[in-house]
Amino acid sequence: MPKRIQPLLLACTGIGFVLDPFAARAIEPNPENISLFLEAYCLKCHSGEKVKGKVDFGTVSVTAASKDDFDFWQLAAEVVDYEDMPPEDEKQPTAEERAAFQSYYENRYVQIEAKPGVFLPRRLSAPEYRNTMRSLFGFDLENRVQKAEQTAIEPSLILKLMPTDPPGESGFINDTHGAPISTTLWDQYAYFSEVALIRLFSRSRPQSLNAFLEVELPKNYRHEDFTLSMGQTLFRKFVTKAYRRPVSDKEFEDIQSPLVGLSGAKLVSALKFEMQAVLMSPSFLYRGMRMEKVPGIQHEVDAFELAERLSYFLWEDSPDEELFNLTSDGSLLEPKIFEQQVSRMLKSPKARSLAESFANQWLALDGINDAYKDPYLLVSYKSQPLDFLNYLFTENRPIMEMIDSEVTFTNSVTASVYPEDRKKLEKYVKPKGIEKQAPPNQKLLLEKTPGRGGLLTMPAVLAMNHGPIIRGTWTLERILGEHIGEPPADVPPIEATLGNQKLTFREQFALHRNNATCARCHEKIDPIGFAFEAYNDRGAYLLGDITSFPKGMQSKKKVDGPVDTTGRLSTSETFENFEELKQIFMTSRREAIIGNIVERTLSYALCRKLGAHDGPTVEAITEKMLVEGATWGQLFFNVANSLPFRETVIPARKKP
Amino acid sequence: MKRNWSINRRTFLRGAFGAAVPLPFLNLMEASADSGVTNLAGDNAPPLRFMSLFKPNGVHPPSWNINGGTENDFRMSPLMAPFSQHKDDLVILDNMGDFGFSSHMNSTRRFLSGHHQNTSGASMDQLIADQIGGDTPHRSLELTTEGLFTGQIDCSYISYGPDGERLPRESDPQLIFDRLFRHPLSVPSKRRDMSSLLDRVNDDVKLLQRKAGKEDRDTLEEYLTVVRETEQRIGQINKNAKPSPINFEDIVRPPLATNLDEQVNTMIDLIALALWTDSTRCATYMLGNSNSRIIFDFLGVKEQHHYLSHFFRNFSRENIDGLLKISLWHMEKFDYLLTKLKSYKDQEGSLLDHTVVLFGSGMGHSDNHTAQRIPTILAGQGGGMLKTGRYLRYSKNQELGDLHLTLMQGFGIPIDSYANSGTPLQGLDGSPFDEYRERSFESWIKLSSGRIIVQGRLVMSENLDEAKTFYMEVDGKDPVRVDVSFRDFHDFNLPYHVGTPIVLTGNREEKNGQLLMTKVSDLKSVFGKSNPGRQRG
Structure with missing residues (x-):
């Protein structure tokens, strides 16, 4: 493994930066020594009949070649490395022993060969279900509510009623493995499918039905005119589209048999029933249910599965006609055609889901929703990062432009932070009688606005994270990909350690870092967080554009004297202000940032938490993305073209 | 409450109209109700219902107020024209209100909660629902047309729960219809459909299971568990279900509304139907948020409602016309509601006879937000609770809380105070009340150089x-015209004093022989408070 990748993978496995374990006089990290280590420090509590914390070393093997217990050893390595274990009042291992434990974990899990994840069917997430239903029927299930300016509405009936999917272990809601189907969901699926079918067969609006039948039924057509051949045509197309793959002639023969001999209104009613059964079937509600599977070996997924994986990754939606047409003859599997499809799909408006879902969840941008009460402000401020990310993703911009860019998207509400450049905006005049309106964003080239390029200093991103500690933590975790973890429970709150001293926030944290336990994280968090101090809670730049902020958005906090934004990173790099820190991000931290982006993207694409076997894939893609000027388009292609995305493993069937 | 009219309705729904009764024609039932059905009223009085319709953004007072007239002899105002056919079913209240100005948020809260500071208790509709809800399937309905105004969130709610918490509202008529009449497990035919569906997906799962590996099988097992649980639920319900008095399957699902007008009409249809079928006995419906930004394009109005409602500030003839079009549309909806409630026969009378409808707004003057002469109308007899066909103009401002207290007592809630109120509102049932009477006062004009004082x-x-x-009326003389800036209009809250005697001091001008006051420097009320207080909240 190339040396420079190491921090990245360590970050990925949640361990943080550690010194090279082989620098000290090392203990050989072989199974015998590890057994001794466990014997000495762990087994007393973590084996036998009464096992603490559900961690049982009796259930895992020290010597096995299997990589199955990745999570178990990852956690063990992490707590040993963080000195969280053994507990303080127990005998402690030496630094060399800890290092050996760490090396053992790395040898076993980090330096391994890439493998795809074991196949798991996955239920569609709520937004995926909404989009899939829309693509299938050709209309949205809408919640009827009067739209008006400054009013928040949820236009989708599905999103309004469906229970919110919790994010899975990956942090993404498309990772529904941890949220199995429930009776509540069952009732919802039954309701939505019924309502959609009522609408499909609505006599006053036959457009969607016509799209299936490829005929022109007149408005207010009669159900009595429905013939069996129409019904069969409709049903076959519907089933194929719903299952995202064709059904065999024999299966179709079976499922359409209840329709035979029917016509007119009876046929329509039977069709509705059969179509509802399709919409309630696991083949529709889950992904991968009908994939061709060869148990016991690692193999490429078939073209239908690949199309589905690709479209849910890039669009959060089922494959469209063009993509689907490339599946039946397998031509999607041809590298050139596959690449063409990726770039075509990225240009589609549906690819906005990468900003709206992928980036929104990765960067926790929903926090912005709590920063602005008024939808007029919220729409303006939140659309700014989303439009910017959508531009990076779909117009094939270099990856690092996320951190620093000459381009921003802004409207007259948010433009106050670009006082000079905003003059270039085209004037937008709202119609008479409209009190407030969030104007559409325009692309703006930042030529005379220092300190505002890139995502990190957009007002909404600054406003959703208040204070240096939260800003520092967010940047470390979401951008640099470090795992910080929760503060230990036994640390007293900062105020309690101050006594009667009157200290600035910065001084308080300097004191806080005197405690070694606190320093472990705060040495990383604080310098980055305090670099943002020149921006107030609303994201206004205290040293420049504050007065030009819209009314009600200005800081109430007065600035006394200069703002201290200087800092020193644990790597000894120093900076004067956030602009200089950003340059450090763009150079010496570039690799960590790109590595993190690759991990997040792969994790979203695979709809699961990454495991040990994904390490080599992350590493390989990161290597490609480190080339100067590598773009988001290339990243999405490389992720879609990666081994875990294109291949699968089905465990061999055991004899019952 | 045991009801023995249920058979009539079923016979009626099926007998008279065959299999399906489309919603818009349900009102025809009234026409032939007497023909096939003998009334079974007997000992069981029909249940009482409560319904409240909220009109956002106050009114343009000169168009709304009834000036002159007495309790039994009055003429309805131009804005009331759309529902004038229901005059005999109305109690029109005047001089309802609070003190001073009112914000949109406060006025929305006040509408059903007695007082704007009653933020930790239930609104009156909810207390009534607790009292009369009985064993109806739906305790109450909270309905609206518009999304959430999150900038001032209370503008979006009139119904509040026991701790003053905002109750979620629904705006989609089809969703409400399905909830009321198509609940998958409460309708027998729906349960049968669901059972067949469960059988069918079971077949499908068996097919998948044959091909499945271990991981798929685990997922399919989760799925099948849900299928089995649903089967059990249906079995349980089938075992416990009582036969429903009304076959809801005969009621046709309303079509998708294509504009606000259709959406509101459909919702009113549903409210009436829900009350009539005893699915619920209490409903509140907001025609818009308190500071509604709705654009009534289907009326040809392109400006936002709230913008137009500030007719003094944004004055132009077209804006006034636009505002009145919107207000008249609100009044038409009130008319539609009453017509609908009357069209349902409910034992010996109509549904309206056994309902109390409270219609109104949270503020009076829509520009100045004056919390005085707030439009408030009661409709329906409420089983004798109200004596209708009257106009009650109180001598003094009556807090809405007094009205709410009285109505709640009428519904049998044993309370003697509510929100800020401890005295019931007099006169609703025909009892004597402190009627507005003109007190005599002198009127005069004093002129000095550049100044004018008028009483x-x-x-x-x-x-x-x-x-x-504005005008100052003076006995035996031409009225003095008062042309003021928004500043004066607002600072002296002229709308609050409209209709009352005051002493007004200001700059004097003369135009075409007409005395004109341009700048107001002082205002004194002859009988009441001169400074009616500031806007709160």
């Missing part, structure tokens, strides 16, 4: 082209 009655111009103009 007289302040009125708003009834000429729509003069929406920014």
Whole structure:
């Protein structure tokens, strides 16, 4: 493994930066020594009949070649490395022993060969279900509510009623493995499918039905005119589209048999029933249910599965006609055609889901929703990062432009932070009688606005994270990909350690870092967080554009004297202000940032938490993305073209 | 409450109209109700219902107020024209209100919660629902047309729970219809459909299971568990279900509304149907948020409602016309509601006879937010609770809380105070009340160089082209025209004093022989408070 990748993978496995374990006089990290280590420090509590914390070393093997217990050893390595274990009042291992434990974990899990994840069917997430239903029927299930300016509405009936999917272990809601189907969901699926079918067969609006039948039924057509051949045509197309793959002639023969001999209104009613059964079937509600599977070996997924994986990754939606047409003859599997499809799909408006879902969840941008009460402000401020990310993703911009860019998207509400450049905006005049309106964003080239390029200093991103500690933590975790973890429970709150001293926030944290336990994280968090101090809670730049902020958005906090934004990173790099820190991000931290982006993207694409076997894939893609000027388009292609995305493993069937 | 009229309705729904009764024609039932059905009223009085319709953004007072007239002899105002056919079923209240100005948020809270500071208790509709809800399937309905105004969130709610918490509202008529009449497990035919569906997906799962590996099988097992649980639920319900008095399957699902007008009409249809079928006995419906930004494009109005409602500030003849079009549309919806409630036969009378409808707004003057002469109308007899066909103009401002207290007592809730109120509102059932009577006062004009002092009655111009103009009426003389800036209008809260005698001091001008006051420097009320207080909240 190339040396420079190491921090990245360590970050990925949640361990943080550690010194090279082989620098000290090392203990050989072989199974015998590890057994001794466990014997000495762990087994007393973590084996036998009464096992603490559900961690049982009796259930895992020290010597096995299997990589199955990745999570178990990852956690063990992490707590040993963080000195969280053994507990303080127990005998402690030496630094060399800890290092050996760490090396053992790395040898076993980090330096391994890439493998795809074991196949798991996955239920569609709520937004995926909404989009899939829309693509299938050709209309949205809408919640009827009067739209008006400054009013928040949820236009989708599905999103309004469906229970919110919790994010899975990956942090993404498309990772529904941890949220199995429930009776509540069952009732919802039954309701939505019924309502959609009522609408499909609505006599006053036959457009969607016509799209299936490829005929022109007149408005207010009669159900009595429905013939069996129409019904069969409709049903076959519907089933194929719903299952995202064709059904065999024999299966179709079976499922359409209840329709035979029917016509007119009876046929329509039977069709509705059969179509509802399709919409309630696991083949529709889950992904991968009908994939061709060869148990016991690692193999490429078939073209239908690949199309589905690709479209849910890039669009959060089922494959469209063009993509689907490339599946039946397998031509999607041809590298050139596959690449063409990726770039075509990225240009589609549906690819906005990468900003709206992928980036929104990765960067926790929903926090912005709590920063602005008024939808007029919220729409303006939140659309700014989303439009910017959508531009990076779909117009094939270099990856690092996320951190620093000459381009921003802004409207007259948010433009106050670009006082000079905003003059270039085209004037937008709202119609008479409209009190407030969030104007559409325009692309703006930042030529005379220092300190505002890139995502990190957009007002909404600054406003959703208040204070240096939260800003520092967010940047470390979401951008640099470090795992910080929760503060230990036994640390007293900062105020309690101050006594009667009157200290600035910065001084308080300097004191806080005197405690070694606190320093472990705060040495990383604080310098980055305090670099943002020149921006107030609303994201206004205290040293420049504050007065030009819209009314009600200005800081109430007065600035006394200069703002201290200087800092020193644990790597000894120093900076004067956030602009200089950003340059450090763009150079010496570039690799960590790109590595993190690759991990997040792969994790979203695979709809699961990454495991040990994904390490080599992350590493390989990161290597490609480190080339100067590598773009988001290339990243999405490389992720879609990666081994875990294109291949699968089905465990061999055991004899019952 | 045991009801024995249920058979009539079923016979009626099926017998008279065959299999399906489309919603818009349900009102036809009234026409032939007597023909096939003998009334079974007997000992069981029909249940009482409560319904409240909220009109956002106050009114243009010169168009709304009834000036003159007495309890039993009055003429309805121009804005009331759309529902004038229901005059005999109404109790029109005047001089309802609070003190001073009112914000949109406060006025929305006040509408059903007695007082704007009653933020930690239930609104009156909810207390009534607790009292009369009985064993109806739905305790109450909270309905609206518009999304959430999150900038001032309370503008979006009139119904509040026991701790003053905002109750979620629904806006989609089809969703409400499905909830009321198509609940998958409460309708027998729906349960049968669901059972067949469960059988069918079971077949499908068996097919998948044959091909499945271990991981798929685990997922399919989760799925099958849900299928089995649903089967058990249906079995349980089938075992416990009582036969439903009304076959809801005969009621046709309303079509998708294509504009606000259809959406509101459909919702009113549903409210009436829900009350009539005893699915619920309590409903509140907001025609818009309190500071509604709705654009009524289907009326040809392109400006936002709230913008137009500030007719003094944003004065133009077209804006006034636009505002009145919107207000008249609100009144038409009130008319539609009453017509609908009357069209349902409910034992010996109509549904309206056994319902109390409270219609109104949270503020009076829509520009100045004056919390005085707030439009408030009661409709329906409420089983004798109200004596209708009357206009009650109180001598003094009556808090809405007094009205709420009285109505709740009428519904049998044993309370003697509510929110800020401890005295019931008199006169609703025909009892004597403290009627507005003109007290005599002198009127005069004093002129000095550049200044004018007038004692007289302040009125708003009834000429729509003069929406920014007030007059001081003086006995035996031409009225003094008062042309003021928004600043004066707001600072002295002229709308609050409209209709009452005041002493007004200001700059004097003369135009075409007409005395004109341009800048107001002082206002004194002859009988009441001169400074009615500031806007709160």
